[in-house]
Every structure is written in C-alpha cells, then in structure tokens.
Amino acid sequence: MxxxxxxxxxxxxxxxxxxxxxxxxxxxxxxxxxxxxxxxxxxxxxxxxxxxxxxxxxxxxxxxxxxxxxxxxxxxxxxxxxxxxxxxxxxxxxxxxxxxxxxxxxxxxxxxxxxxxxxxxxxxxxxxxxxxxxxxxxxxxxxxxxxxxxxxxxxxxxxxxxxxxxxxxxxxxxxxxxxxxxxxxxxxxxxxxxxxxxxPDTITVHKMTSSAASRLKLLQRIEQRDPDIDALAETIQSDAAISFRLLTYLNSAAFGFSQKIKSIHHAIRLLGWSKLKNWLRVVLLNDMSESAAAPDLLQLSAQRGKFLELVSRRHDFWGFDPESLHLLGLFSLLDTMLGTPMDEIVTFLPIEDKLKDALRRDANNEYLPLVQLAQCLEENRWEDADGMMQRLNLNRGKVTAAFKDAVEWADQLTSMQAG
The missing domain is CATH 3.20.20.450 (EAL domain)
Known part of the structure; x- marks a missing residue:
C-alpha cells in the first residue's frame, strides 16, 4: 500500500x-x-x-x-x-x-x-x-x-x-x-x-442505481472518525465481491506475507485500518463507475485527492483539514463516473457541507480554487497553474512537489488495485 x-x-x-x-x-x-x-x-x-x-x-x-x-x-x-x-x-x-x-x-x-x-x-x-x-x-x-x-x-x-x-x-x-x-x-x-x-454527459444522466447507492453507504461507514472495526470487518466480509478482491490482492506476491490472510479481520490487524481504507476507497469507486473512461477517471480521482491533501499539509497556514480535502478530490469526478447529478450524489457523501458545495462547483466556495488548480496541472496547463498559485499565495515548489508525489502515489495505488 x-x-x-x-x-x-x-x-x-x-x-x-x-x-x-x-x-x-x-x-x-x-x-x-x-x-x-x-x-x-x-x-x-x-x-x-x-x-x-x-x-x-x-x-x-x-x-x-x-x-x-x-x-x-x-x-x-x-x-x-x-x-x-x-x-x-x-x-x-x-x-x-x-x-x-x-x-x-x-x-x-x-x-x-x-x-x-x-x-x-x-x-x-x-x-x-x-x-x-x-x-x-x-x-x-x-x-x-x-x-x-x-x-x-x-x-x-x-x-x-x-x-x-x-x-x-x-x-x-x-x-x-x-x-x-x-x-x-x-x-x-x-x-x-x-x-x-x-x-458528465447530459445525454446519459440517470438516477443512481441501487448498487451504486449501497457502495456509497459503505463509503459512509468506512469514513467514520472512530469506526467500529469489528462491525466494519463484518460489513466488508458480507460483500463477496469486495472480500474476494481484497483477499486475493493481499495474498499476491506484491506483499509477500509469510502467512496466508484468511479473513477481513486478519487483514485489518496486519495492515492497519488507515492503509486498508485507501484501497477500499478506490475499489468502491471503481465498482460504482459506469463511464467508458472509468480507469482514467479512477486514477485521476485518486491523484486529485492525494494532491489536495498534500497541498493542505504543506501549506498549514490555510487551516484546511488534509483528510477532508483528500475526500473532496476523490469524490470530485463522481458525477461523471456515475452518470448522476452531483446534487443527488452529495446526499450520500460523508463530508461537511462546505465540501459538498465545492463538489457542486459553487463559485463562492473557498475550496473550489484548489480543485481548479488540480485540473490545470492535470491538463498540463502550467501557465494557468502558475497564475493560480500566485493568486492563492501558494509556494510553487511545494505545489509542484505535491503534484509529483500525488501522481506517483495514485499510479502505485491504482496499479496494485488493478493487479
């Protein structure tokens, strides 16, 4: 991980x-x-x-x-x-x-x-x-x-x-x-x-499927601040598809564990909940996505989430919570991935109202400029990004390093998930 x-x-x-x-x-x-x-x-x-x-x-x-x-x-x-x-x-x-x-x-x-x-x-x-x-x-x-x-x-x-x-x-x-x-x-x-x-393609917008809704509810549970690990393990283990993928992933040669992992409880004890949660987030988003560009949207979501987290960590004078910004980036493409309006999606998301407003692209939202900065960097629009960094009073070296690290982190995460 x-x-x-x-x-x-x-x-x-x-x-x-x-x-x-x-x-x-x-x-x-x-x-x-x-x-x-x-x-x-x-x-x-x-x-x-x-x-x-x-x-x-x-x-x-x-x-x-x-x-x-x-x-x-x-x-x-x-x-x-x-x-x-x-x-x-x-x-x-x-x-x-x-x-x-x-x-x-x-x-x-x-x-x-x-x-x-x-x-x-x-x-x-x-x-x-x-x-x-x-x-x-x-x-x-x-x-x-x-x-x-x-x-x-x-x-x-x-x-x-x-x-x-x-x-x-x-x-x-x-x-x-x-x-x-x-x-x-x-x-x-x-x-x-x-x-x-x-x-989002307005031609194909539809109501959220029951499968996607159940995955979002699972996301709500894993994002609780003080989760009941035993209850979470039971919930995850009751989902045959997620359990199979997780155990296959952890028992692969990439980890090289000396003992075979036989249960979700065992996996959580061995890896730790915070590490396992990153993988679960990506798997759940992947399972929900109905877009033809799902693999790229998935990688981009993971990359954007880590970038926003790292920018906030390395500019602590902003006072933003890094974990909350990680979720903002991770969820910022859900309307495209699900083909569902963001107004409907945010009712399921375990984030504060200001972050929901950012997902709705509220022009006056204080978090939205960071999402727009991420998009400039993703599209290789460095001149636009440089101007935004100056307006936001962000350190260019720190932002560039954060984007570099986010690219590497997301590449590793999604590659392992795919494998």
Missing part, C-alpha cells in the same frame, strides 16, 4: 503524468506523457527533453501497463532528442514521436524523421500552421495536433479540410466539454484530448 512520501526535490527528480487521448467513439486510444517537476515550469524545451529521458530510462512505472493493453504513447521531442536517437528507446508501433513544426527546418531532421517512420514510429506534429515550408513534414505526419478551444465549428471544419490535404489524423486538443467533442466529431475529427471526459 503506498504511503505518503516526504516532499520531493523537484530540481533533482521528475515523475511522468499522462493525459488520455480518445477516439471518436470515446474509446481510449493512448496517452500523451509529460513530466512533473520544476522542469515543467522552466520552459517547453526542457520539459520535452526531461520527459523523453525519464521515459526512456523506464522511470515511468505505468508504461508497461499501457503497452500491455495495446495503447499508444505520445511524447514530445526537441531536435537534440531526435538527433540523439532517443525515440528508439521506446517501442515502435506503440509510440508517437511528437515534434514542433520548426524542428523540421533543421537540415538533418527530414531524414531522421523519415527513418523513424520507416522503423514503425508514428510521427505527430504539434500545431498546424499550413505554411508550405512544412509540406514535407505534413506528408510524413500520422497525427496533427491542434488546440480547438475557442474555435467555432466553421474554423475547425476549415482546419480539418487543410489537414485532409495530407494523410494524417487530426488530434483536437483542449476539448473542454461534451458539446466541443460533438462539434469536432461532426466535422470529422478522430482523436480528442482535453477535459471533456471529466464532464
């Missing part, structure tokens, strides 16, 4: 975070990877180089799981990374090498990119100006990625028509909601990245 680590030193280490990329049917296509560390705020060139080095060195623990599931990974490379053959540390067929247009102007670059493509790598172009001097690059491209935020349907259609002059798929970036997704899909976009998958 992952523990909270000591604050990382952002100047000496990085972690790799990911943004999911979906196809036109909202099926997961792959992930764009980016680094988390002080380098993230130091400029795009350093960020690209650091990400490539970290992934190539297998620092990203989720990489093998992504590849095993047959999904793609997309990374940014600068000209030095290409010339140093860094993409070849990644598996062909599954990897997309993403470059800015200006990289193509270097004399050696066309040949290097042609060689990568011939060896099975996808070539992705970051941005699309339509400038004729980049026609050679467009001809090589498998993917052209462009931001669509603020663009109208006619603009996206015109852009797509230009891209269709070359044989490449258009990846729409910064697709923020279901309406944007629908608009882009209608004009022929086939890959999508952005916050849209975190938003």
């Amino acid at each position: 992952p523990e909270e680590s000591t604050p990382s030193s952002p100047s000496t280490s990085v972690s790799i975070a990911r943004q999911p990329i979906f196809d036109e049917n909202r099926r997961l296509w792959g992930y764009e990877l980016f680094c988390v560390g002080e380098e993230s705020l130091a400029g795009p060139d350093l960020e690209r180089e650091t990400t490539a080095i970290s992934v190539a060195a297998s620092a990203y623990m989720g990489l093998q799981q992504i590849l095993k599931q047959g999904q793609k990974i997309m990374l940014n490379f600068d000209e030095m990374g290409i010339l140093d053959d860094m993409p070849y540390a990644l598996p062909p067929v599954h990897a997309a090498v993403q470059v800015d247009e200006r990289v193509f102007l270097r004399p050696d670059m066309p040949g290097m990119l042609e060689r990568l493509k011939s060896n099975g790598y996808l070539i992705a172009v970051r941005g699309f100006s339509g400038d004729p001097q980049f026609d050679g690059l467009y001809g090589l491209a498998d993917i052209i990625a462009v931001p669509v935020i603020g663009r109208q349907r006619a603009e996206v259609a015109t852009l797509l028509a230009s891209v269709h002059d070359v044989d490449a798929r258009l990846l729409a970036r910064q697709v923020d909601d279901a309406a944007g997704f629908a608009m882009c899909r209608e004009v022929g976009v086939t890959l999508f990245e952005g916050a849209f998958f975190k938003q």
Whole structure:
C-alpha cells in the first residue's frame, strides 16, 4: 500500500503524468506523457527533453501497463532528442514521436524523421500552421495536433479540410466539454484530448442505481472518525465481491506475507485500518463507475485527492483539514463516473457541507480554487497553474512537489488495485 512520501526535490527528480487521448467513439486510444517537476515550469524545451529521458530510462512505472493493453504513447521531442536517437528507446508501433513544426527546418531532421517512420514510429506534429515550408513534414505526419478551444465549428471544419490535404489524423486538443467533442466529431475529427471526459454527459444522466447507492453507504461507514472495526470487518466480509478482491490482492506476491490472510479481520490487524481504507476507497469507486473512461477517471480521482491533501499539509497556514480535502478530490469526478447529478450524489457523501458545495462547483466556495488548480496541472496547463498559485499565495515548489508525489502515489495505488 503506498504511503505518503516526504516532499520531493523537484530540481533533482521528475515523475511522468499522462493525459488520455480518445477516439471518436470515446474509446481510449493512448496517452500523451509529460513530466512533473520544476522542469515543467522552466520552459517547453526542457520539459520535452526531461520527459523523453525519464521515459526512456523506464522511470515511468505505468508504461508497461499501457503497452500491455495495446495503447499508444505520445511524447514530445526537441531536435537534440531526435538527433540523439532517443525515440528508439521506446517501442515502435506503440509510440508517437511528437515534434514542433520548426524542428523540421533543421537540415538533418527530414531524414531522421523519415527513418523513424520507416522503423514503425508514428510521427505527430504539434500545431498546424499550413505554411508550405512544412509540406514535407505534413506528408510524413500520422497525427496533427491542434488546440480547438475557442474555435467555432466553421474554423475547425476549415482546419480539418487543410489537414485532409495530407494523410494524417487530426488530434483536437483542449476539448473542454461534451458539446466541443460533438462539434469536432461532426466535422470529422478522430482523436480528442482535453477535459471533456471529466464532464458528465447530459445525454446519459440517470438516477443512481441501487448498487451504486449501497457502495456509497459503505463509503459512509468506512469514513467514520472512530469506526467500529469489528462491525466494519463484518460489513466488508458480507460483500463477496469486495472480500474476494481484497483477499486475493493481499495474498499476491506484491506483499509477500509469510502467512496466508484468511479473513477481513486478519487483514485489518496486519495492515492497519488507515492503509486498508485507501484501497477500499478506490475499489468502491471503481465498482460504482459506469463511464467508458472509468480507469482514467479512477486514477485521476485518486491523484486529485492525494494532491489536495498534500497541498493542505504543506501549506498549514490555510487551516484546511488534509483528510477532508483528500475526500473532496476523490469524490470530485463522481458525477461523471456515475452518470448522476452531483446534487443527488452529495446526499450520500460523508463530508461537511462546505465540501459538498465545492463538489457542486459553487463559485463562492473557498475550496473550489484548489480543485481548479488540480485540473490545470492535470491538463498540463502550467501557465494557468502558475497564475493560480500566485493568486492563492501558494509556494510553487511545494505545489509542484505535491503534484509529483500525488501522481506517483495514485499510479502505485491504482496499479496494485488493478493487479
């Protein structure tokens, strides 16, 4: 079970975070990877180089799981990374090498990119100006990625028509909601990245199922401040599915216990209730989710919860309760996961009214800016995040380290849960 680590030193280490990329049917296509560390705020060139080095060195623990599931990974490379053959540390067929247009102007670059493509790598172009001097690059491209935020349907259609002059798929970036997704899909976009998958689909909103309601009631019980451990153990053990998964998980090689764990009581005594509770939270949310993007929403919820907790711990002058903020982050995507209005969900949640208001996105809520900061970081919008940190009087180094640690913690937790 992952523990909270000591604050990382952002100047000496990085972690790799990911943004999911979906196809036109909202099926997961792959992930764009980016680094988390002080380098993230130091400029795009350093960020690209650091990400490539970290992934190539297998620092990203989720990489093998992504590849095993047959999904793609997309990374940014600068000209030095290409010339140093860094993409070849990644598996062909599954990897997309993403470059800015200006990289193509270097004399050696066309040949290097042609060689990568011939060896099975996808070539992705970051941005699309339509400038004729980049026609050679467009001809090589498998993917052209462009931001669509603020663009109208006619603009996206015109852009797509230009891209269709070359044989490449258009990846729409910064697709923020279901309406944007629908608009882009209608004009022929086939890959999508952005916050849209975190938003509830108003078309499929429905009443909460009895199964989800029972899981939320179990969440209420495990969040009690002074729980009756014996009663909780009996409640958990009465749920065959949860008990089977928990005992299988604890008896796996990942733990290496010398004795076989035979009951929930035994598990609680051996691990301790606080450690077991983290796992149970994720399992219960996973069981409730009805979204096609459930695995990514689950990981994001766990990551967001830990990030809010760590930010509050490392800025104690705010006076916020870290455990309460952990629950706020953990529950912040439940409306999307359940396809149920948040107004209905919060009636089941074991949190104070101010936190419920934050989940409802009350504009005047004091906790909401921290949720918005988390979203900026998740979407690799570092300039927006930097501005929010200044307005909130948060220490940039502490926030960056908290996000890095949260990424690692959630990756471990959800990987173990999946295993």
